[in-house]
């Protein structure tokens with residue numbers, strides 16, 4: 001006959017899922033994702049998947065339901081972000097693109113410092129012909145990080161500056177092309193960035209994205225990707241309170257990994273992207 | 285028949301998604317949901333068209349109330365205020381302070397005011413030069429010192445200069461700052477203490493999502509501001525950020541930025557905003 005011990009052991013081993021508790025935890029996760037500016041549809045899809053996995057009842061025994069669900073969503077988010085590959089430091093042509101005021105020019109300076117520290121000399125090319133004193137801004141940063149600098153004041157064609165900058169940079173330099181902030185759906189500005197790409201032939205095209213960006217993040221990353229093909233994302237201003245949830249959609253829409261994060265206004269405030277840190281901060 | 289709780293839940297759920305996708309902050313959406321639900325509770329409304337109209341009406345009236353805060357008539361304030369009338373621009377990095385200041389300078393000088401600009405962002409590369417280009421193009425005097433100078437000193441200097449020249453408005457540009465950076469918040473407090481601005485404007489970026497709420501709350505709590513300029517509304521965004529900021533700090537939105545040109549500054553109009561959110 002069944003021993004009392006074996007019945008008790010059986011009860012201990014079973015874990016019927018408390019649907020109400022799952023719903024409660026899922027709702028919390030949804031709130032965290034939405035407050036972190038994750039794209040609404042993506043947040044709903046993610047939490048739906050978490051709920052499904054929870055209701056399938058594959059919870060390991062002894063595991064706290066909440067911890068388990070958090071781990072599930074963590075895995076789902078990591079699947080979107082991809083595994084962190086080591087960033088190859090070698091001379092290359094890098095073009096920076098993005099919306100207005102995201103931190104492109106500042107990030108160009110930071111990347112130059114990063115490369116110089118790793119032993120690769122860098123030239124910064126000022127191809128923002130729209131913004132007042134954008135050339136001065138980049139020139140001052142180039143002095144700060146002891147990088148080379150190219151500008152052509154008075155030249156109104158960004159692609160001409162890109163081509164000249166590429167030609168004038170010393171052989172073996174990494175060349176960073178700073179471009180003007182632009183709306184991803186402005187046909188003239190998109191045409192300009194395409195001409196720049198043709199003239200510059202970048203090996204990397206990096207989207208510079210503000211961590212506080214709202215629902216536009218995914219759409220604009222998709223538009224930039226379609227126009228010039230993104231190879232990476234740099235998420236800026238993470239030293240503030242913004243969580244950078246928009247970056248999830250930027251990655252999902254472009255397939256480009258997040259390479260670096262900006263953590264301040266100074267030239268040394270650029271760090272390699274770390275998935276764990278980003279996700280745990282995202283989930284609060 | 286009163287609107288059934290369950291059907292109202294479904295509708296409010298759909299509404300929630302639309303508002304969130306329009307960049308209305310999460311906590312503000314919750315507030316809206318609660319208010320609309322409260323408004324419609326137990327009302328004798330037929331489901332269908334009548335209910336849809338009732339819900340839209342409840343939503344519109346709530347949003348209208350939130351956005352209709354005591355508007356600031358800038359011309360009236362300028363006429364009645366101290367001479368020179370000083371306007372301080374505050375906000376996080378890249379939100380559009382310098383550009384908005386230049387646009388307002390253009391607008392005020394077109395309206396016949398004598399304008400002086402204080403280049404009190406003494407930190408960022410090219411910040412002073414950026415304002416000098418605007419000053420040159422607009423024919424407006426920019427008061428500056430060297431890079432790294434004390435921002436409060438530059439602002440004070442500009443006010444002194446304006447007083448001597450009988451210019452009636454001083455617009456003070458400041459460096460971008462994260463509300464989480466205590467040192468920079470202290471720096472802004474010092475500028476306020478030294479200058480006693482007649483008007484303090486928070487410049488918010490309409491591209492922002494939920495962080496707008498954090499920014500607005502903290503800037504208002506630590507520094508205090510009288511009104512808001514919301515920028516980049518020409519971008520592909522609905523502008524729910526307007527609702528987020530108005531609803532958490534209860535300050536009026538004076539202007540919206542609709543582009544990078546000097547004329548791309550429009551007085552805030554509620555119906556325009558509502559049309560945009562409901563489009």
Ligand SMILES: Nc1nc2c(ncn2[C@@H]2O[C@H](COP(=O)(O)OP(=O)(O)OP(=O)(O)O)[C@@H](O)[C@H]2O)c(=O)[nH]1
Nearest residue numbers: 100101102103104105106181237262263264377378
């Ligand atoms: N706190 C903080 N500020 C940053 C960071 N990156 C850039 N900034 C600031 O953000 C503001 C905008 O930076 P810019 O480099 O001018 O941005 P941009 O994308 O080149 O702007 P446009 O060329 O006008 O589109 C500046 O005040 C920078 O100092 C960051 O990681 N943290």
Ligand SMILES: Nc1nc2c(ncn2[C@@H]2O[C@H](COP(=O)(O)OP(=O)(O)OP(=O)(O)O)[C@@H](O)[C@H]2O)c(=O)[nH]1
Nearest residue numbers: 100101377378379380381382383460516541542543
């Ligand atoms: N499309 C559009 N761009 C804008 C608007 N307002 C500002 N910008 C752009 O946003 C970028 C940043 O503007 P700034 O005026 O330098 O912003 P800021 O707040 O002074 O930046 P920091 O001083 O570095 O913190 C520039 O490229 C501006 O042209 C607007 O209403 N619409």
Ligand SMILES: [Mg+2]
Nearest residue numbers: 104105128134
């Ligand atoms: Mg720039």
Ligand SMILES: [Mg+2]
Nearest residue numbers: 381382405460
């Ligand atoms: Mg500025």
